[in-house]
Amino acid sequence: MEFAIVDIETTGGAAKHGGITEIAVLIHDGKSIVSEYQTLINPEQAIPTYITGLTGIDNFMVRHEPTFEAIHEELWELLKDRIFVAHNVNFDYGFLREAFMKVGKELKTPKLCTVRLSRKVYPGMRSYSLGRLCESQRIPIEARHRAMGDAKATAILFDRMIKTDYQIINQSLKKNTGEAFLPPNFPHSRFKEIPTSCGVYYMLDENGKVIYVGKAINIRERFKNHFSGQLLPNLKQKLKTEVFDLKWELTGSEFMALLYEALEIKRLWPKYNSALKLPKRTFGLFHYEDNSGYGRFQVSKVTKFFKPIESFLSIEEANAFLKTGIVTYGLCPKLCGLRKINCSTDDEMCCGGACSFTEKPKEYNQRVGEFMGKIRETQKEILIRLEGRTPEEYAYCMFESGMLSKFAYVDSKTTSEDTIPSLLNPVPQVPETYYLLRQYIHQIKPEQISVLEPS
Numbered sequence: 001m002e003f004a005i006v007d008i009e010t011t012g013g014a015a016k017h018g019g020i021t022e023i024a025v026l027i028h029d030g031k032s033i034v035s036e037y038q039t040l041i042n043p044e045q046a047i048p049t050y051i052t053g054l055t056g057i058d059n060f061m062v063r064h065e066p067t068f069e070a071i072h073e074e075l076w077e078l079l080k081d082r083i084f085v086a087h088n089v090n091f092d093y094g095f096l097r098e099a100f101m102k103v104g105k106e107l108k109t110p111k112l113c114t115v116r117l118s119r120k121v122y123p124g125m126r127s128y129s130l131g132r133l134c135e136s137q138r139i140p141i142e143a144r145h146r147a148m149g150d151a152k153a154t155a156i157l158f159d160r161m162i163k164t165d166y167q168i169i170n171q172s173l174k175k176n177t178g179e180a181f182l183p184p185n186f187p188h189s190r191f192k193e194i195p196t197s198c199g200v201y202y203m204l205d206e207n208g209k210v211i212y213v214g215k216a217i218n219i220r221e222r223f224k225n226h227f228s229g230q231l232l233p234n235l236k237q238k239l240k241t242e243v244f245d246l247k248w249e250l251t252g253s254e255f256m257a258l259l260y261e262a263l264e265i266k267r268l269w270p271k272y273n274s275a276l277k278l279p280k281r282t283f284g285l286f287h288y289e290d291n292s293g294y295g296r297f298q299v300s301k302v303t304k305f306f307k308p309i310e311s312f313l314s315i316e317e318a319n320a321f322l323k324t325g326i327v328t329y330g331l332c333p334k335l336c337g338l339r340k341i342n343c344s345t346d347d348e349m350c351c352g353g354a355c356s357f358t359e360k361p362k363e364y365n366q367r368v369g370e371f372m373g374k375i376r377e378t379q380k381e382i383l384i385r386l387e388g389r390t391p392e393e394y395a396y397c398m399f400e401s402g403m404l405s406k407f408a409y410v411d412s413k414t415t416s417e418d419t420i421p422s423l424l425n426p427v428p429q430v431p432e433t434y435y436l437l438r439q440y441i442h443q444i445k446p447e448q449i450s451v452l453e454p455s
Contacts, residue, residue, distance in 0.1 A: 001169075003028040003112070004082040005158060007151035008092050009055045011043050014234035015094040019043025020068060021057045024147035025078050026155045028085075030162070033155055037078055038148045040065040055145045068099045076100070079109060083173070087130045087154050088184050088241060089113035112172055114158055115184035120168055121161045127206050128185055133157060181228035183243040190245065194220040197389075199250040200260045203272075206244045212272040215261040219248050239272060252389040252409075255440045259397065259404050262432040283318045284308025287372060290335075293361035294354055295368035297322060297336040310375050310438070321438065325374075328442045329367045378402050378437050383421065383450040388412065396420050398452075404433035421452070 009022040025037040040057070042065045052058045079096070086092040089111045097107045115128045125136065130153060134141055139156045143149030162169055182191055185206070194201075196218045203212040216222030227240055251257040265273050284302040287309050289295055299318040302308055312318040319338065326336055332351030333339040342355045353359040379402050386395040388409055398406040398421065406424035415423070 001030055002082045003030070003085045003158070004079050004109075005085045005151055005155045006079075006092050006096070007086060007147045007154060008095055009051075009057055009145070009147050010095055011045055011047050011051055013091075013237050015091075015098045015237070017234075018095065019045045020095055020099060021047060021051075021055070021062055022147040023075070024151035025075070026151050027078065027082065028155060028159065032159070036148075037075075038151075039071060041071070042067050057146075069103050072100065072103045072105065076105060079107065082109065084109045084111040085114065085154070085158055086111075087114045087150070087157075089115075090184070090240060091237060094237070110173055112169070113184050114154055114161070117161050117168055117172060118157065119185075119187065121164055130154065130157075181224060183227060183240045185244045186246070191220070191223075194223055194246060195248065195250065196220050197250050198252065198254055198257055199248050200257055200264060201246055201248040202264075202268075203239060203243045203270075204245040204247065205242045208245070210268050210270050211242055212239060212270050213261060213264050213268060215251075215254075215257040217254055217257075235272060250389045252387045252393075252395055255436070255444075256386050256395050256397070256407075258436050258440075259407070259433050262430050262436065263404070263427055266428065266430050266432075283312045283315050285310040285312070285318060285322060285375075287368075289365075292357070293365070294332075294335055295361075295365045297325075297331075297368075299337060309372060313435075324442055325371045329371045331367060331371065332364070335364075374441060377449060377451060378441050381452040383452055384444060385448045385450075396424060398424055399433070399437055400429070402434040402437055403429040403431065404437070405429055 005026040005028055007024050008020050010018045010020055012018040020041050021043050022040050023038070026033050027035040027037075040062050042062045044067055047057060047059050047062070075096075084093055084107075090113070093107070093111050100107045114130075118125075118128050118133055122133070122136070125132070127133075130150060131141070131144065133139075134153050134157065137157065137160065139153050139160075141149055141153040182188060198217045199219055200213065200215050201219050201223060202210045203214075205211050214222065214226075223246060227236060249260065251260055282302055283299060284306075285308050286298045286300060286306060287295060288298070299312075299315060299322060302311060310318075310321070312321065322336055322338065325331060326333055326338070330352060332354040333343055334341065334355040335351070343350045351359070352364070354361075354364040378399070381398070381400050384397045384399070386397065388394045392412055393409050394412050395409050396407060397404055404427060406421075406426050408424045410420060410423055
């Protein structure tokens, strides 16, 4: 069994868009290093100044160096029949896999991560970065953040670990251990503790600082998908490197999870959550009655002369909201401004005949009134009852002017309805909760909503 211990330097953190600037490969036969390989590589793209500051490799140094295509055959022979070893292995492996794909080869070698191995051999350390591990094990790093310097330090660390406990190699190479997708600093035992319930989760770095907040119907599955899917590869790689722990709060329902997530992002401002900046609402939903007596709706830009019954950030959002209302209340798409011709019976948004005058205005306008009433409800002070975290409790949320203002989890058996408002805890009013309420209001049963008298 032979191992290829690899370290690369790159132009950035995203394998699909970045390039390799340097590579070092040390071949280990299970007893010692038997050969070495190192080269600078022309990445065929500019090297950012902050990368040069970290590695010392600049555009001038690589301008006459070979491209990856020029060395790929030689590198392929070094890697193809050996076990791929690296510190944070998915980073190096991901870049090389992408590079080989561009020249028509698929890298599919077994891989080992020295971060994961070191967690088993040296449990209880605060950090498993290469620098900290080498410091604790008194392993010199001749050139930090250069490929050969880091590769040699990784090789010494790897050599010590397998001579301490060679069985960790076989254990780590077993297929389907369930650990492959996890961040290297995240223990598999901790992953097993993550609940499969609905709630909000917090990713923590090595100092316990929250770097990402999310919501999920199944927290464990959502956490796994952060690192096993193909979406947002750049963010995935950053999180994979920095996540050390996970905390969570169960919420009982998806709507409550969305509300709580919005509150927590605004409270904590984690660095990997996109800033929730809301532009001015420029589109509105307007209501009027036509000459035949039918209530009509129209999406249009908001002006200072006409006040809409509801406002939106974009025309797409306005139309999506209106379509939900059409389906929920059986309204006519033509009379709502979404169709120019009369409705057909085989369309999912077909009406009861208002556009062809077979349904009378009085009958049709009753449903129009129900839709408008639901919109007005969201603009009043309302109390909504949601599922709790256990069968014995409910979550109560108070909305003022459409925004969440208070909430609490209340024992459903021992608390009377009239005392609930006094038990709710105030929260900062976050505009995002206004849009969440409007999005979910149609899914909430009427008996779960109470319109309150102004306080």
